[in-house]
Amino acid sequence: MHILLVEDDAQLGSAIQRALERLSYTVSWLRDGRSALNAMRDRTADLVLLDLGLPGRDGIEVLIEARRAHVGTPVLVMTARDGLSSRVDGLDAGADDYLTKPFHVEELAARIRSLTRRMRGLSVNRIEVGVLSLDVGTSEVSFRGEAVDLTRREFALLQALMENAGRLVRRESLENSLYGLDHIVGNNALEVLVHSLRRKLSFETIRNVRGFGYMIPQDPK
């Protein structure tokens, strides 16, 4: 965990640096806005601890400039001013959190933990099987790199097969997941569906096992 500390006050800067290092973070301490901006553009830090009360170029300008350059690194802003507006400005400029001076080290630590926890929150609703890719969230499907337009039923069928790629999926199991328990549905609806899906992908992609069901191989081509 590499933290970029931007603070012009020598005493406070070294105190924070030591405190964070004791918590086994790696700290790079910069004293002015110019070098801070350069460092942020390198994107080597995992988190930036930015003092808004920098001399010369204001801390908030550094922040705005960095965000304009699409630097997405989380920024935790420290402000001595206690007016409401400066805090709101900081957040609106693209800060992810702020801390009002003076603050306790434990509070700083808690916020850093909270921020880093947030960072690695990503969803995995994409199923990939060989050249096939299906996104459960956005309902998008691609085959051999190209987007494929599927209907709802086709999508549901493909999903059921991809979730069990390489394994045979029984006919009843498919019918059940497509039509629910009340599968009073005609007996060849599934076959019609398989056919239309095959036409949109390729005919080899979905294999039939006579008398049992269907499957997609581990590595469809």
Added chain:
Amino acid sequence: MHILLVEDDAQLGSAIQRALERLSYTVSWLRDGRSALNAMRDRTADLVLLDLGLPGRDGIEVLIEARRAHVGTPVLVMTARDGLSSRVDGLDAGADDYLTKPFHVEELAARIRSLTRRMRGLSVNRIEVGVLSLDVGTSEVSFRGEAVDLTRREFALLQALMENAGRLVRRESLENSLYGLDHIVGNNALEVLVHSLRRKLSFETIRNVRGFGYMIPQDPK
């Protein structure tokens, strides 16, 4: 944007709810920890606004329990106590930010914006998609360079679509972010809304994908 408000005080609760609704957020207001925990487990909300001073089961327990269940929804904690430790506790329990009562509505709004920005991994309040531009802070929308007047619901719909520009947004997901938990709403309310939004923009801007939902292309013209 669907916000889960957990607050037992009737007066404060309804004040916050109305303030947020005026900002085009959808608010589901729950009064106790038990139902809050259930709602969080559903993962239908985009953000949780949690009062730590709940009667009976403490708010912090709700939070800990939810995080234990791997609910990753951002949580903004409200606390009446002003001791440092309770705030640190809240952050360590998995809150993403906190607000000390009493607070100004604008500060709440700024923090919500900051938190949702972080969720999207972006750093600005303005979402730009081709000739479409939407400002989450000021609620202003422009299309082809001209300002467009949208109602609350239209704005919320457009925001949900623009945040996912180029990707398909599922119908249920839209209904959820527009109407919240109590979406006992008639089944074609969304379609009527889409229609009125299309009329204010253009009919090509919002595309329908039958059976799934709607989307705005990367480069609407």
Added chain:
DNA sequence: ACAGGCGTTTAAGTCTTTCCTAAGCCGCCT
């Protein structure tokens, strides 16, 4: 407090696409 206006939802009719049924065909297996 009341009326009017606006925004929102419901309702109903129309249009479009999807899905199921049905029927004939093919090929494998007994």
Added chain:
DNA sequence: AGGCGGCTTAGGAAAGACTTAAACGCCTGT
């Protein structure tokens, strides 16, 4: 050869989306 299971095609029924109109409810201004 015959039967069973799967494949394919084409229509028609059902589902979903669009549009318009009207009712409802919430605010606002008088």
